[in-house]
Amino acid sequence: xxxxxxxxxxxxxxxxxxxxxxxxxxxxxxxxxxxxxxxxxxxxxxxxxxxxxxxxxxxxxxxxxxxx
Numbered sequence: 001x002x003x004x005x006x007x008x009x010x011x012x013x014x015x016x017x018x019x020x021x022x023x024x025x026x027x028x029x030x031x032x033x034x035x036x037x038x039x040x041x042x043x044x045x046x047x048x049x050x051x052x053x054x055x056x057x058x059x060x061x062x063x064x065x066x067x068x
Contacts, residue, residue, distance in 0.1 A: 010017065014029075014033055017029060018030040018032070018033050022049065022059075027059045027060060030059055031056070031059045034055065036052070038051065039051070040055055041055075042051060042055060042058060044058075065068065
């Protein structure tokens with residue numbers, strides 16, 4: 001399996017399921033695949049987040065409901 005195949009398999013499984021759950025208001029699967037190493041950030045159209053604390057707030061259940 002090539003790196004491309006590995007990437008596509010991940011996108012079609014873990015990432016897809018996490019994005020679908022986030023859209024439906026459940027941020028836990030999305031947070032589970034996100035990095036726990038600093039520095040980490042999200043640059044988004046709705047809101048940015050810098051560091052684990054802000055990332056947790058953005059990907060919390062309340063934050064997920066606001067995005068969806």
